[in-house]
Amino acid sequence: MLRVGIAGFGFMGRMHFRQWKAVKGAQIVAICDANPNIKEDTKRAVGNIKGAEGEIDFGGIEVYRDLDEMLAKARLDALSLTLPTYLHAECSEKALSHGVNVLCEKPMALTAAECNRMIRAARKSDKVLQIGHCVRFWPEYARAKEIVDSSQYGRVVAGMFQRLGSAPGWSVDNWFVDEARSGGVALDLHIHDTDYVQYLLGMPKAVCSHGAKKPGGQLIHIVTEYEYGDDKVIVAEGGWGMSPTFGFEMSFNIILEKATLVYDCTRSPAFRVCPGDGQAFTPQVAAGDGYSQEIEHFVKTVRGEPVPQVLTLEQSRDSVRLVEAERKSVDTHKKVAIK
Numbered sequence: 001m002l003r004v005g006i007a008g009f010g011f012m013g014r015m016h017f018r019q020w021k022a023v024k025g026a027q028i029v030a031i032c033d034a035n036p037n038i039k040e041d042t043k044r045a046v047g048n049i050k051g052a053e054g055e056i057d058f059g060g061i062e063v064y065r066d067l068d069e070m071l072a073k074a075r076l077d078a079l080s081l082t083l084p085t086y087l088h089a090e091c092s093e094k095a096l097s098h099g100v101n102v103l104c105e106k107p108m109a110l111t112a113a114e115c116n117r118m119i120r121a122a123r124k125s126d127k128v129l130q131i132g133h134c135v136r137f138w139p140e141y142a143r144a145k146e147i148v149d150s151s152q153y154g155r156v157v158a159g160m161f162q163r164l165g166s167a168p169g170w171s172v173d174n175w176f177v178d179e180a181r182s183g184g185v186a187l188d189l190h191i192h193d194t195d196y197v198q199y200l201l202g203m204p205k206a207v208c209s210h211g212a213k214k215p216g217g218q219l220i221h222i223v224t225e226y227e228y229g230d231d232k233v234i235v236a237e238g239g240w241g242m243s244p245t246f247g248f249e250m251s252f253n254i255i256l257e258k259a260t261l262v263y264d265c266t267r268s269p270a271f272r273v274c275p276g277d278g279q280a281f282t283p284q285v286a287a288g289d290g291y292s293q294e295i296e297h298f299v300k301t302v303r304g305e306p307v308p309q310v311l312t313l314e315q316s317r318d319s320v321r322l323v324e325a326e327r328k329s330v331d332t333h334k335k336v337a338i339k
């Protein structure tokens with residue numbers, strides 16, 4: 001039995017809780033959250049993606065306020081690290097040094113330098129550290145990657161990726177809107193598409209980004225072109241500036257030589273392959289969502305079972321590195337080369 005703990009029991013902690021409940025051979029034995037009212041507060045619906053809401057049964061689960069105490073007492077095999085981003089590096093390192101396998105939410109950390117520390121800690125511990133880049137596992141995004149890799153419709157001509165919503169307003173002390181603690185819209189939201197672009201096409205040679213800022217200087221909307229030194233056009237857009245009534249939308253259009261792949265989470269069917277000849281169709285995709293798929297991947301890796309290589313720690317670090325370059329490009333109004 002895999003003894004599982006969850007550190008940070010806000011929106012994503014509860015999302016991971018629901019996913020872990022469905023994993024055979026795993027048991028959530030401990031939860032840690034600094035909020036003393038966490039049991040009451042979990043009754044509130046939070047977040048922008050369905051799956052974390054509903055009553056939580058804390059039966060048989062030890063609740064801690066402090067990660068060090070949980071690590072010392074709970075004899076964990078695995079930890080979902082769903083704490084605010086500014087705590088990812090320090091807390092991953094602590095858990096790994098206690099011999100605990102860690103599934104840490106994206107972004108890996110606030111800076112590439114912190115990510116490098118986490119990579120070193122993982123190598124030293126010989127335990128699994130996986131970053132929650134759920135979009136790589138999201139069934140439609142994963143299927144699109146397979147279709148592109150198969151080359152059955154030719155090479156990528158252009159790709160547009162979009163992720164839009166209003167600024168997260170559910171965190172206890174609004175840490176999301178503090179760029180020093182969350183990295184803001186670029187690192188928190190837009191990185192999903194930055195990372196998927198990297199997954200699909202590898203590291204670009206340069207990024208050129210434009211951003212809209214609030215009067216205080218906070219970035220709320222970013223558009224990036226990823227340059228590959230050829231004639232394809234790859235653009236991703238992420239925004240927190242939408243009105244709250246807009247909700248949340250993620251989408252892509254991938255134009256191949258002989259087909260267009262279209263995904264829009266607000267449409268039905270959400271995913272279509274539109275071939276140059278013949279009818280548009282919706283391909284079979286894996287069951288569940290990116291969260292259930294990433295946890296399955298993590299559990300198999302921990303158990304030493306074979307898994308396809310979906311992501312590495314270096315790639316997760318490189319997505320943070322790309323976002324750093326994107327923010328530099330926004331601030332300097334210049335293209336930034338990726339070394």
Ligand SMILES: NC(=O)c1ccc[n+]([C@@H]2O[C@H](COP(=O)([O-])OP(=O)(O)OC[C@H]3O[C@@H](n4cnc5c(N)ncnc54)[C@H](O)[C@@H]3O)[C@@H](O)[C@H]2O)c1
Nearest residue numbers: 008009010011012013033034035082083084085105106171
């Ligand atoms: N993969 C995704 O789709 C996705 C979506 C949303 C958020 N995230 C990421 O998940 C992470 C958490 O985001 P969230 O939306 O759950 O935030 P949240 O604010 O809802 O939850 C964070 C929780 O951590 C607790 N906490 C804060 N400091 C603590 C400490 N020192 N010790 C113990 N508990 C502490 C807070 O009380 C809170 O309950 C972030 O890194 C965010 O970027 C990922």
